[in-house]
Amino acid sequence: MADYTAPVVLCLLRHGDAVLLIEGGWRKRWAGKLQGVGGGVKRGEDPLAAAVREIEEETGLRLSVRQLRLKGVIHSQNWYGQSKVMLIVVARAPHRRVRGNDEGTLRWVRLSTLAGVPNLVPDLYQLIPRALALRRGEVLTGVARHDGLGRLRSLTLQTVRS
Numbered sequence: 001m002a003d004y005t006a007p008v009v010l011c012l013l014r015h016g017d018a019v020l021l022i023e024g025g026w027r028k029r030w031a032g033k034l035q036g037v038g039g040g041v042k043r044g045e046d047p048l049a050a051a052v053r054e055i056e057e058e059t060g061l062r063l064s065v066r067q068l069r070l071k072g073v074i075h076s077q078n079w080y081g082q083s084k085v086m087l088i089v090v091a092r093a094p095h096r097r098v099r100g101n102d103e104g105t106l107r108w109v110r111l112s113t114l115a116g117v118p119n120l121v122p123d124l125y126q127l128i129p130r131a132l133a134l135r136r137g138e139v140l141t142g143v144a145r146h147d148g149l150g151r152l153r154s155l156t157l158q159t160v161r162s
Contacts, residue, residue, distance in 0.1 A: 122152035
């Protein structure tokens with residue numbers, strides 16, 4: 001059987017003026033960096049169902065597929081040596097009470113302070129505000145090129161109508 005390269009889901013959970021991020025735990029390649037909640041889509045799993053699963057596993061929040069909005073498809077190249085298709089999913093959290101796990105430490109970050117957060121995964125400085133500003137029927141698409149060590153080399157984004 002051929003190797004399976006899973007797409008990944010990046011879940012941007014919003015509550016009021018803040019977005020929920022996770023600071024990578026010590027065993028992550030991106031340890032100490034803030035990233036969105038999410039992870040790999042399992043073989044045979046629907047990507048939105050994967051987002052629901054990842055959100056519950058990493059935050060304790062129980063959302064339904066109907067509460068999610070697919071807002072982006074990004075080809076992330078050479079992120080620590082891997083290239084993945086990243087599906088960006090946006091949802092409103094019902095409250096800010098979350099519980100983390102060994103994936104990392106959860107932090108609510110005000111959108112107005114996002115540009116000044118020193119340890120944010122580099123492409124998210126642009127991806128988060130762009131994804132959250134999309135209107136109904138708009139989708140973000142693009143390519144993020146990394147250097148293999150977590151540094152962003154280039155990011156091209158465009159908004160398209162779906």
